[in-house]
Amino acid sequence: MKFCTLLLYATIALVVLGPAWLPTTCWASGLIDRIRTAPLATLPTDRVGWDGTRLQFGATIDGVEGPKDGWNAVDLSQGSHILGLQGPAPDYRLAARLTVGPDNRLVIEVDGHTMVLGTRAGDLAGGDGTIPAYAPEPGDRVSMTLDRSLLSWPTPFEMNFMTGHAPTRRRHIYYRLIWTKANGQRLEMLWRYEQGHYSVDGWAAPSGPDTETGLVGATLTPGG
Numbered sequence: 001m002k003f004c005t006l007l008l009y010a011t012i013a014l015v016v017l018g019p020a021w022l023p024t025t026c027w028a029s030g031l032i033d034r035i036r037t038a039p040l041a042t043l044p045t046d047r048v049g050w051d052g053t054r055l056q057f058g059a060t061i062d063g064v065e066g067p068k069d070g071w072n073a074v075d076l077s078q079g080s081h082i083l084g085l086q087g088p089a090p091d092y093r094l095a096a097r098l099t100v101g102p103d104n105r106l107v108i109e110v111d112g113h114t115m116v117l118g119t120r121a122g123d124l125a126g127g128d129g130t131i132p133a134y135a136p137e138p139g140d141r142v143s144m145t146l147d148r149s150l151l152s153w154p155t156p157f158e159m160n161f162m163t164g165h166a167p168t169r170r171r172h173i174y175y176r177l178i179w180t181k182a183n184g185q186r187l188e189m190l191w192r193y194e195q196g197h198y199s200v201d202g203w204a205a206p207s208g209p210d211t212e213t214g215l216v217g218a219t220l221t222p223g224g
Contacts, residue, residue: 025153026170030212033172037147040173041076045142047133048117049080049124050098050106056124056131057081057144065127071195072202076146082127083175083191088214095218096189106134108187110220115185139182147174152197167196173206184223192216 049056060080061068068078086092097109104120118134136142152171175191193206193213207213 029149029151029153030172032151033149033174036150037174038150039145040148041146043077043081043144043146045136045144047121047124047135048106049126049131049133050100051126051131054082054084056126059125060127066205071205080126081146081175084215086214088212088216092214095215108220110187110218113220113222115181115187115220117179141180143178145176147176148172148195155196167198167204169197170194171197181223186221188217188219189215190217
């Protein structure tokens with residue numbers, strides 16, 4: 001009888017407190033991310049693709065967008081990583097704008113400041129064919145890293161009625177671009193997405209199902 005009573009109390013606690021506890025776990029994961037994240041890969045920056053809407057780091061392999069061997073591969077730097085310029089919901093504001101001038105140079109604008117990212121350097125294999133590629137100028141220092149949350153959070157109440165498969169837990173992943181010019185100009189961009197883990201397939205491609213995903217930060221510091 002005592003065991004049945006304890007089981008009943010535990011079930012009630014799970015039903016009542018579970019919905020409140022899960023968002024707290026997600027919030028705690030994001031809070032830890034502000035202090036530290038775990039590195040996953042360093043992406044190639046010798047050429048950057050721009051299709052007029054999205055940036056691309058790395059060339060698409062075998063017509064598959066994303067890492068060559070999937071998101072559970074040891075090396076995530078082989079393949080393409082494609083990123084848009086929209087910020088989080090609900091307004092999806094463009095945090096940065098990119099244009100190509102008549103001199104075939106790719107220029108970014110952030111909060112009224114502009115910086116040349118690179119000059120035309122052939123093409124990259126994209127998801128729907130080749131796209132223009134741009135190479136950093138002499139003296140540029142460019143870094144593009146991919147990190148993940150240290151803490152993932154469970155998703156026991158998540159369901160997908162279309163496929164019947166839903167992730168058992170989620171985590172954030174972050175793309176961080178740092179581009180420094182010889183004159184001291186410095187561009188920093190940060191993308192955040194969610195990544196679901198499935199019991200059979202492992203980690204899936206990142207997506208933006210909530211209001212805090214997309215290009216969450218962009219700053220351009222003028223040089224001397």
